[in-house]
Amino acid sequence: KMSAMLETPELPAVFDGVKLAAVAAVLYVIVRCLNLKSPTAPPELIYQDSALARFLLKSCPLLTKEYIPPxxxxxxxxIQTALYGKMGRVRSPHPYGLRKYLTMPDGATATFDLFEPRSEHCIGEDVTMVICPGIANHSEKQYIRTFVDYAQKNGYRCAVLNHLGALPNIELTSPRMFTYGCTWEFGAMVNYIKKTYPQTQLVVVGFSLGGNIVCKYLGENQANQERVLCCVSVCQGYSALRAQETFMQWDQCRRFYNFLMADNMKKIILSHRQVLFGDSMKKPQNLSDADLSKLYTATSLMQIDDNVMRKFHGYNSLKEYYEEESCLHYLHRIYVPLLLVNAADDPLVHESLLSIPRALSEKKENVMHVLPLHGGHLGFFEGSVLFPEPLTWMDKLVVQYANAICQWEKTKSQCSDTEQAVSGQE
Incomplete structure (x- = not known):
């Protein structure tokens, strides 16, 4: 009896030990999952030492300041990526814009939204941001609205492309949707802006897939860079061919993200099923009812691209489609200042892809690669503890960089005017 009495008090101690171990395990998982031990630091910058780079470092405090996420x-x-994907932004404003419709040579109707500036620009000039959103996105997305509102307040006119087929209330007028690297609609929007506002200068901005499109557009033809002050690309992957392998890996849950994005693409394509698959006279060559069946069962973007998307432009294989539609082979042809922004913890862009912007910025004076430790995919939220601010680090950086480039160009033109005046007096 005595021994039994002595043993019983030990049981609660055992339970306490189990509880402590469980709490410790949960805390460990939380710390690991939330990456709480990761430091905050200024973004890593890869650039060549030049007068422009030195000016940017002086004029853009965000390049050298710590990015502090919530x-x-x-x-x-x-979590940054999930919040961007689910909410876009918090307390997003509703800027008022006019929708413009452009008829393309193949009968497609491109649309973009035009937002006028709400204050004078810092250099007093007419500057338009031409913006290309991410995959299947448009001007009504919250992250776009937040960015546009901030740009307007900083004196920029904004033109935002609505990807062909992405707006739920706009019907397709030809059997074609936006693709990974088709620049036709973006080019049509830019040409409209150049024609309508002959005095305006352009700041080109692309988010995610939009980053690929804008870089490819600028590199396709030297004339496309006329009147362009600079280009900013945020969170793109640079090479679809290289990215496709990483997108099938479970590392960083990329396969899961791939599935979610494919599901969204599937819904968009099926919403235009009648135009894309219904009329046998109009539908693209090689696009058959069998492809529609395969679309229903697709679980990855690659399957959708192979069975549907590549056929809009007649590519013979997925490899050819990814090769031709990636901006990788066009980046070196961009001569205007180019800011390439990625996040080191972006779960969609594998770290191996970041060697592309790194190598480019090490070679070319006009290119700077900015790589903060945190931000996810188009997240870059800021905030003190729990609740994020409406405006993100990304929004501020793009506008700050654009302002700096505008100042740089103005200073350059003033210097050349002075030189001409001096030589004229001589």
Whole structure:
């Protein structure tokens, strides 16, 4: 009896030990999942030492300042990405814009929204931001609205492309949707802006897939860079061919993201099923009812691209489609200042892809690669502890960089005017 009495008090101690171990395990998982031990630091900058780079470092404090994400969850690239994907932004404004419709040579109707500036620009000039959103996105997305509102307040006119087929209330007028690298609609929008506002200069901005499109557009033809002050690309992957392998890996849950994005693409394509698959006279060559059946069962973007998307432009294989539609082979032809922004914890862009902007910025004076530790995919939320601010680090950086380039160009033109005046007096 005595021994039994002595043993019983030990049981609660055992339970306490189990509880402590469980709590410790949960805390460990939380710390690991939320990446709480990760430090905050200024973004890594890869650039060549030049007068432009030195000017940018002086004029853009965000390039050299710590990016501090929300304390509790902001260091998790997954949560940043999920919040962007689900909410877009918090307390997003509703800028008022006019929708423009452009008829393309193949009968497609391109649309973009035009937003006028709401204050004078810092250099007093007419500057238009031509913006290309991410995959299947448009001007009504919250992250676009937030950015446009901020740009307007900084004196920029904004033109935002609505990807062909992405707006739910706009019917397709030809059997074609936006693709990974088709620049036709973006080019039509830019040409409209150049023609309508002959005095305006352009700042080209692309988010995610939009980054690929704008870089490819600028590199396709030297004339496309006329009147362009600079280009900013945020969170793109640079090479679809290289990215496709990484998108099938479970590392960083990329396969899961791939599935979610494919599901969204599937819904968009099926919403235009009648135009794309219904009329046998109009539908693209090689696009058959069998492809529609395969679309229903597709679980990855690659399957959708192979069975449907590449056929809009008659590519013979997925490899050819990805090769031709990636901006990788056009980046070196861009001569205007180019800012390439990625996040080190972006779960969609594998770290191996970041060697592309790194190598480019090490070779070319006009290119700077900015790589903050955190931000996820188009997240870049800021905030003190739990709740994010409406405006993100990304929004501020793009506008700050554009302002700096405008100042740089103005200073350059003033210097050349002075030189001409001096030589004229001589």
């Amino acid at each position: 304390l509790i969850w902001g260091k998790s690239g997954h």
